[in-house]
Amino acid sequence: MGFFIEAFLGGLMAGMLYSLVALGFVLIYKASGVFNFAQGAMVLFAALAMARFSEWIPAWLGLENKFLGNLIAFVLAGAVMFVLAWLIERLVLRHLVNQEGVTLLMATLGITYFLDGLGQTIFGSDIYQIDVGMPKDPLFLFENTFDGGVLVNLEDVYAACIAALLVAVLSLFFQKTSTGRALRAVADDHQAAQSIGIPLNRIWVIVWFVAGLTALVAGVIWGSKLGVQFSLTTVALRALPVIILGGLTSVPGAIIGGLIIGVGEKLSEVYLGPYVGGGIEIWFAYMVALVFLLFRPQGLFGEKIIDRV
């Protein structure tokens, strides 16, 4: 039983990170109808920027304080993500207004490749560490109830708290600010939003920037756990079933979907894996999503798709 809870909790923690990446997808899809395949590349790019800045900046400025160095690096990496968002709007999206979703999807595939190459050219392609000072000690809970207790990584708990905080801030931003209202208006109907004077281009920059920020947070958490390297892009591929499950347009869907997928992956790997040779977690999530699609094509919380001629 203790082992089950341990696996379950581990799944929840992993799922939280999937949710963070999935959140970036959902934000962009909600506000512009673009299925942003480049989210994974953005996570890698942001994490690389953060890792290298936190290495370079103390060296340049002669800073001793690690917290300050990390803070400046984080802000700089955020600035880089803003420039990136602006460039993407300027160079790509602006020219693809009113194109079909599939075309936009393929354009983001192009962006993915470009960012992968660019990030590694600028920041190098080795494995880097991000050290934001998250505690790494394991924690044992319920030692009296179960034999050996339940092992919980304190790092994971912090990561989950940060993720939860980010989600809370984002939903406040969407619900309470005027920019958030404009974003929701654009999501509902591009043309109607434009006709009442909402600047579409600026909204897109904002939305891509917010997605870039969530990518940065996800990248920092992931990078400090496992190191920053090229394989981080596969995180995006693991977040895809999450949004399918949760629905493309739903923020709570991304979170609950992430948790379900995280737990499902872990439990399937632990309890099913040994019988079929292991390593099944990556396709298991996809199969769950696939089966799910057959019964509810719009996902758990997605809007019903209505086709009109």
Place this chain on the structure above:
Amino acid sequence: MFYRENGQFKTSYRADQQIFAIAQDRWAILALIAFAFIGVPFLVDEYMYRAILIPFLILALAAIGVNILVGYCGQISLGSGAFMAVGAYAAYNTYIRIDGMPLIVALLSGGFFATLVGMFFGIPSLRVKGLYLAVATLAAQFFCDWAFLRVGWFTNNTSSGSVSVSNLQVLGWTINTPVEKYLFCLGFLVVFALLAKNLVRSAIGREWMAIRDMDVAAAVIGIRPMYAKLSAFAVSSFIIGVAGGLWGFVHLGSWEPAAFSIDRSFQLLFMVIIGGMGSIMGSFFGAAFIVVLPIFLNQVLPVIGHMLGMEISTAFVSHAEFMIFGALIVWFLIVEPHGLAKLWSIGKQKLRLWPFPH
């Protein structure tokens, strides 16, 4: 002046419906095919075969398959690499498990099993479309990657996980040298390209295009979406499967699942985008472009770097390749969504009117 249809009168429906309506086109294509079969073997050295020509032929075949699904039927697929893998491994299994299995039948059986798998993973397309479907086809990719790596039966329980075939023979003709491999692939490509071209011109091809352009409207005018979509998946994965078999048997000789990873799927999709969606001709252009570009960059970038006084590392070349691919895809989508094939047909159109552009 010399390229126009003036004076070429058609007196039968048959003549009116030829693939190449203009006589000059017909002769040019026939000459090109003849040259590819007869002329090329005299001109080209071994490196060209291995590095460019054979990969080009096989990937062009696969690109035709992807184009049928993505370009003609509008069902975006990121699982083409998986269907190639299914073709390769199924062909391998039928080839080694059945005594005296002819090579061509083995390759076609690879296509057959790829068809089954393709149709299975095409079932979600009946319920979902576009973006959701892209994710659904990724499931095929990851599942196949895993299955061919972990399930020993597929690889005949080799300890290394890689499989190999040797002694390829067709009716007593041993396929050994690069020239023979080239001719073998070329034969496949010509036959399949012709079949595919005729298929997309036929009623079923028009159904696919109707589904692509607007599936609800197509359903309203009496096209069965299920039949059209699944047949597109079937035909496309058959061709991709055969291409996968050729890739494993003829090009690689021995291979492991990594040869058909998700990168291969993306590569095939890029061929279709850059070459031209919904165009058989475009598949050839896209394949040529994507096969040649990395080799070109590998040769040219160090030279440019040298002229500027910089040392270009191989790592930088591979990163630059990524960036150039990415930028090209975006550029093509913005400037010419129909790809190189469209540029080609614009060129032909202009040539028809030349020198009087009215």
